[in-house]
Amino acid sequence: MRFAISSAVACGVLLFSSLQMNAQSTQPSFNNTLMPQPAKLTVGQGGFVITSTFTVAAQQFSDERLDAGIQRMLHRLEYQTGVPIAKDIRKDAAGASLVIDVKGAGEAVQSVDEDESYALNVTSSSAKLEANTVVGALRGMETLLQLVQPDHSAYFLPAVSIEDTPRFRWRGLLIDVGRHFEPVSVIERTLDGMAAVKLNVFHWHLTDDQGFRIESKLYPKLTGMGSDGLYYTQEQAKEVVAYARARGIRVVPEFDMPGHTTSWFVGYPELSSGAGPYQIRREFGISDYAMDPTRDSTYKFIDGFLGEMATIFPDPYLHIGGDETNGVQWKNNPRLVEFMQKHGMKDTAALQAYFNQRLLKIVEKHHKHMVGWDEVMNPALPKDVVVQSWRGTESLAAGAKQGYQGILSAPYYLDAMKSAGEHYLADPLPSNSDLTPEQRKLIMGGEVCMWGEQLYERTIDSRIWPRTAAIAERFWSPENVRDVNDMYRRLHVMSVRLEAFGLTHLTQEDVGLRALAGTTDIDALRGFASVLEPVSFGNRYQGQHTSQLTPLDRLVDAVRPDPPSKHEMEVLVSAFLQNPSQHEAERRQLEAAFASWTAAAPKVQQQVAASPILAEDAAERALQFAQLAAIGSQAITSLSGGSAAPAGWKQSSLAAIDAAKKPEGLVRFTELDPLQKLVEATQ
Amino acid sequence: MRFAISSAVACGVLLFSSLQMNAQSTQPSFNNTLMPQPAKLTVGQGGFVITSTFTVAAQQFSDERLDAGIQRMLHRLEYQTGVPIAKDIRKDAAGASLVIDVKGAGEAVQSVDEDESYALNVTSSSAKLEANTVVGALRGMETLLQLVQPDHSAYFLPAVSIEDTPRFRWRGLLIDVGRHFEPVSVIERTLDGMAAVKLNVFHWHLTDDQGFRIESKLYPKLTGMGSDGLYYTQEQAKEVVAYARARGIRVVPEFDMPGHTTSWFVGYPELSSGAGPYQIRREFGISDYAMDPTRDSTYKFIDGFLGEMATIFPDPYLHIGGDETNGVQWKNNPRLVEFMQKHGMKDTAALQAYFNQRLLKIVEKHHKHMVGWDEVMNPALPKDVVVQSWRGTESLAAGAKQGYQGILSAPYYLDAMKSAGEHYLADPLPSNSDLTPEQRKLIMGGEVCMWGEQLYERTIDSRIWPRTAAIAERFWSPENVRDVNDMYRRLHVMSVRLEAFGLTHLTQEDVGLRALAGTTDIDALRGFASVLEPVSFGNRYQGQHTSQLTPLDRLVDAVRPDPPSKHEMEVLVSAFLQNPSQHEAERRQLEAAFASWTAAAPKVQQQVAASPILAEDAAERALQFAQLAAIGSQAITSLSGGSAAPAGWKQSSLAAIDAAKKPEGLVRFTELDPLQKLVEATQ
Secondary structure (H helix, E strand, O other): OOOOOOOOOOOOOOOOOOOOOOOOOOOOOOOOOOOOOOOEEEEEEEEEEOOOOOOEEEOOOOOHHHHHHHHHHHHHHHHHHOOOOOOOEEOOOOOOOEEEEEOOOOOOOOOOOOOOOEEEEEOOOOEEEEEOOHHHHHHHHHHHHHHOEEEOOEEEEEEEEEEEOOOOOEEEEEEEOOOOOOOHHHHHHHHHHHHHOOOOEEEEEEEEOOEEOEOOOOOOHHHHHHOOOOOEOHHHHHHHHHHHHHOOOEEEEEEEEOOOOHHHHHHOHHHEOOOOOOOOOOOOOOOOOOEOOOOHHHHHHHHHHHHHHHOOOOOOEEEEEOOOOOOHHHHOOHHHHHHHHHOOOOOHHHHHHHHHHHHHHHHHHOOOEEEEEHHHOOOOOOOOOEEEEOOOHHHHHHHHHHOOEEEEOHHHEHHHOOOHHHHHHOOOOOOOOOOOHHHHOOEEEEEEEEOOOOOOOOOHHHHHOOHHHHHHHHHHOOOOOOOHHHHHHHHHHHHHHHHOOOOOOOOHHHHHHHHHHOOOOOHHHHHHHOOEEEOOHHHHHHHOOOOOOOOOOOHHHHOOOOOHHHHHHHHHHHHHHHOHHHOHHHHHHHHHHHHHHHHHHHHHHHHHHHOHHHHHHHHHHHHHHHHHHHHHHHHHHHHOOOOOOOOOHHHHHHHHHHHHHOOOOOEEEOOHHHHHHHHHHOO | OOOOOOOOOOOOOOOOOOOOOOOOOOOOOOOOOOOOOOOEEEEEEEEEEOOOOOOEEEOOOOOHHHHHHHHHHHHHHHHHHOOOOOOOEEOOOOOOOEEEEEOOOOOOOOOOOOOOOEEEEEOOOOEEEEEOOHHHHHHHHHHHHHHOEEEOOEEEEEEEEEEEOOOOOEEEEEEEOOOOOOOHHHHHHHHHHHHHOOOOEEEEEEEEOOEEOEOOOOOOHHHHHHOOOOOEOHHHHHHHHHHHHHOOOEEEEEEEEOOOOHHHHHHOHHHEOOOOOOOOOOOOOOOOOOEOOOOHHHHHHHHHHHHHHHOOOOOOEEEEEOOOOOOHHHHOOHHHHHHHHHOOOOOHHHHHHHHHHHHHHHHHHOOOEEEEEHHHOOOOOOOOOEEEEOOOHHHHHHHHHHOOEEEEOHHHEHHHOOOHHHHHHOOOOOOOOOOOHHHHOOEEEEEEEEOOOOOOOOOHHHHHOOHHHHHHHHHHOOOOOOOHHHHHHHHHHHHHHHHOOOOOOOOHHHHHHHHHHOOOOOHHHHHHHOOEEEOOHHHHHHHOOOOOOOOOOOHHHHOOOOOHHHHHHHHHHHHHHHOHHHOHHHHHHHHHHHHHHHHHHHHHHHHHHHOHHHHHHHHHHHHHHHHHHHHHHHHHHHHOOOOOOOOOHHHHHHHHHHHHHOOOOOEEEOOHHHHHHHHHHOO
């Protein structure tokens, strides 16, 4: 039995897998759990065992970054296998277990065109990793660590030949630290996770209405009055940039302007289009406040500030936001209205275009390319502005047709609480796209967006991971890698790998459940939580008017989006329904799942009732949990030719499933669709 | 049903409790889960509900430290209850939910004599916390947060009257960062946990043979060559000191001399008694190397270094170690032998006493009191030296009889992997002590010791917590608070509370099991792990010659010492055996436990076999797990008057239990004693 998700059920609410491995195999053979999948993979015979004699040689080129990357890789290899491994890096390739041949350091400041390709060859006696740049070598080492797998008494590297290069050159993750601050440790472990799945851009949304998170020495009141004391010092920001560079990741800072700027105005009201005074905004949603685009002093301030930021963030790109400026404060200020009339601006969009033109000059003065959200697209702006699309594929394609470079984000909003599978199938450049080859080149890639309104450092990991690993594969791997079942099989393994960086996506649910119930005795609640997920950002906002001051300690904060049981249940039900009498294994697994819900339900109801904070959200859901379990059990029985359901059962069951779909407690059941299919299939 | 460990079993290997709560109660009544127990507690009727109108007034005195403490308390209260609470602190007590009356700031540098007492009164409408010092108020706020409990639809503060003060004035936790470095984040979350259980001394073991962990600007090669780059900058150390002070915790740094100093010698071989050169020591155990006590240059160096450290660590005490200098390097150096002869020193202990006398002068020059391990006791040293006893209660008492102040550590070595109950009953000043009242005053308290040879940042929390909470109660609460069962009942609740600080003692077992098995499917392994614990430091060292370079990624690293099932099984078996026919509930729980082991065992064996790193340690243990389950089930059946066991069963079962006691895989079973009692009780 290999390094894989195993298949038997011991005692769990829903733990099974569609993958069956041969437990008797004696020959090391390759179990492909790579994520993202490489561009080209050839599998050979056998492989070689990792022992304490494992050695590495960096033959052709080495520098500090490569050496540090190799050291990290060796430490991880050691921890994966339990085999103590010497950390010295040889020059001489003779006899080395792994030879790393890198042509050169790569770019001094990583650009979008950095060469990330690598080739990895493992034979029955050794491995060779070749890359043009250190970044390519870093990517290859992540692949190498994912190749390591157990075979009976030892861990081995299977014989493979890989040639790999990314499909898109911009593969990002946005983290919004404006709405809720995230400590450096959270950012760094996220960067580790990003490197593991070969993402290459960390988009740091550093300022918003609710917080200004980066120290300015020129304008100390930005954080002094606009951050609640929660911000990154310049030294910390530089540390993050260095940490990212060590992992081949660019850091693109975003300073959202001219809207989303209330936190700027707290210390510097003169930047605004109104009178002030201002306070840090606690509410979410679009603010009416915006910078005053008519005053030279505004641009002088921005120039000073961006100049300072340019010394911290070496990346060639700078994100100026530009989204969701509603123009209300502009229209309410007679001086601005007069300015617009005087300059023949027919609406506030024209005023924002004017602002962007002047902003672009400043950005370019500091030797940066400008990136902005959809709203920045305007004939007045030159074509080297990069448009990040929160509006969708059409908006992105429209931009490309106008000649703008683009990055797709709309389908990758993690707070929409969609499944990994749904994100996975959204393609920045779908095969049916009507773009010309020239326009296609303008689609630089995509970015996952982790907006921060409804999360904080304890819950962010489970919102980002493991779903982001699936999206990272979309950005890296060939377009035709689209098998959702196989993606989920590998995603479970990837999820475990990510824990090694200290990511808490798999542990925080338990922590939350223990805190909510006030006890370590959470087995039953685990079962309940395994079939629940958070509702979307919008639905939560409807159910609970969250602000920055809302404690995020509810059941919705504990449970994870797209828990493993969701896809597993879909697969089981789909297989079972093809022909119930021929899918005995699926029948047994479904029966066991529903039986375990039934067993857990009384305890769940008891614990929910005993905890006011749980009862408020989950009292109704706990009753439904028991109902759904009974419905599932009866459906399986009926479909398997067992005792028929009583009259009216089907109708009442479908009604109960419908009722369970209704918004309640900020959480939703993950298994309603397959359950409904089971009930509908009964006679 | 209140905030308490609940009693039903849904689906778990061993999750039950001896505590039965009344689920129908409608009157808010007090469930005492305080830890440590206060000196004096009177319980009243009712209490008051925490709502969003909760307000705090600091009436008499306030300063920055108190305000920050109140803010932290309010944030925690908010997260415990889900009730949004305003964070402003009023001056006016009228109408405030909580009035905090503090007489003054307390000492500018907290001494051992700081007043930590407080009084807390909760009525049906409000609460009042009174203290002479801010530290007292901080202690009282921890108690207040522990009082908050649920009752049906809300969280309330029960009506109580508490007068509290510690039994011992020195209540410490030592963390050894010399053998394995711990990041600042680990130290800070540990300080949070310490504050929650009212510990007041963080003993920072900063230097040892294996690493020098604090930056010296005077002697940069100390960390430059002696730390592998893993050390605290002076700025970070100051941050830790401030973090501790904010929580009423003193930081006592230890610079172990003249032995345990190899890491000093790597950069400064001239300090040593030999020729060098030296390398960072990777092996553990006593080193032959020691400082040269005969040269003035040694003392000049120490003087410079300690002077620098005195600017970072304001505490009146400084720990100079002084342990385990075996004199080998001294005896091997003719110059030192000649020095000893010239000065009439009959052995190397005399030379160490000479060193300590000169060291004491330096320590006193920097206005510090000296603390050292047992070995520093010597007639040549004055009586204001504090002796920390790693040798035991007798050594401590012997010191007191000679007039030395003492701190007990021997019974509180966490790496001995003893149970919380065992640590709990060890008293620094047992009631049967033969010390005079005057000598008793010299016993300042105790210190928990977390030595760092076999742990690192991922595993340290589960070694420290929750057991340290039990020891903290021993140091704080009256001597007669000694009910082990009640301690465990409260310890489970405390364990959950500690997670709120980011402590990972309850999550890292799962992380370890997933990494070892390479899958998220760990329900069966959880059951297996719940009846395993690490062997002691010494036994592990025998079984695996650990060095600083040994990867700590084995099963022994994942499992926790004294898992909850250990005490629970003891209690169940003991109750059941009093009269098997009258303890139906215990019988059912025991049957369920053994049945769940039996159910988990095949999957455990399969997963262990599939993972080389697991198989190496646990193949035999997994077989024994199944055997023990069968033995337990049969014993319960026999004792309940069910089918008799086959002939020879008792003998073979006792033999199997004996075999399971043998060292194997660095882990031991936690349930062998009660299991043996069950078997022995059968006919």
